[in-house]
Amino acid sequence: MRNIKLIIEYDGTNYYGWQKQPHQATIQETLEDSIRKVTKEKIDIIGSGRTDKGVHARGQVANFFTDSKIPGEKFKDAINSSLPEDIAINYSEEVDSSFHSRYNAQGKEYRYLIYNRREPSPLLRNLAYHVPQKLDYGSMQKAIGHIIGTHDFRAFMASGSSVKDTTRTIYNVHLDKNGELIEFRINGSGFLYNMVRIIAGTLVDIGTGKIDNSYLSEIILSKDRKNAGHTAPPHGLYLERVLY
Numbered sequence: 001m002r003n004i005k006l007i008i009e010y011d012g013t014n015y016y017g018w019q020k021q022p023h024q025a026t027i028q029e030t031l032e033d034s035i036r037k038v039t040k041e042k043i044d045i046i047g048s049g050r051t052d053k054g055v056h057a058r059g060q061v062a063n064f065f066t067d068s069k070i071p072g073e074k075f076k077d078a079i080n081s082s083l084p085e086d087i088a089i090n091y092s093e094e095v096d097s098s099f100h101s102r103y104n105a106q107g108k109e110y111r112y113l114i115y116n117r118r119e120p121s122p123l124l125r126n127l128a129y130h131v132p133q134k135l136d137y138g139s140m141q142k143a144i145g146h147i148i149g150t151h152d153f154r155a156f157m158a159s160g161s162s163v164k165d166t167t168r169t170i171y172n173v174h175l176d177k178n179g180e181l182i183e184f185r186i187n188g189s190g191f192l193y194n195m196v197r198i199i200a201g202t203l204v205d206i207g208t209g210k211i212d213n214s215y216l217s218e219i220i221l222s223k224d225r226k227n228a229g230h231t232a233p234p235h236g237l238y239l240e241r242v243l244y
Contacts, residue, residue: 054234059241129236135207158194202229
């Protein structure tokens with residue numbers, strides 16, 4: 001069978017996350033339904049990882065096996081023709097049979113958007129976290145350096161995860177401000193359950209003065225979720241790319 005790799009962009013607003021769930025609209029099931037229409041085969045698509053309800057993606061990676069004779073680069077257009085307007089395949093290719101979108105991944109990059117003004121934005125209500133309190137961008141900028149490196153990030157993991165090894169390596173972090181929009185980017189070897197959203201929430205708490213910017217390294221060392229900030233909402237989070 002042929003192995004087809006996809007790079008997928010989606011607005012997660014109307015979906016209950018990536019993974020298939022009974023009686024819920026999900027990205028995975030929607031993609032499988034569309035691919036099935038193209039190939040006339042039962043398809044099980046493999047994603048690089050799950051995204052939660054309301055989370056978006058610009059560079060989610062997935063692969064599936066098929067006997068279809070459609071050229072690898074043509075799957076993009078064929079699948080897009082039957083997808084809803086909030087999901088699109090940006091790239092497709094045939095890859096070696098050994099490629100596995102999840103197990104071969106070496107890391108990921110996420111982006112988190114914060115909209116900082118007193119009034120809410122109807123246009124950004126599903127795309128960025130609205131924070132009406134004035135944020136101290138300088139304090140947030142000073143704090144992010146503590147995240148870089150290899151650390152035990154247990155303090156930034158939500159309950160409900162069965163992961164035993166909570167050590168991860170963060171390669172790069174960036175915080176940029178463009179008018180009322182603050183963009184946080186983070187690139188690492190892997191991420192714990194809700195880790196990026198908890199880091200984003202902690203940065204907001206630093207920006208509002210609830211947490212001192214110098215305390216971030218102590219939060220990491222404490223390995224205690226109670227010491228970190230709140231969990232930022234899912235709709236500000238984007239999976240930007242998967243590293244291979």
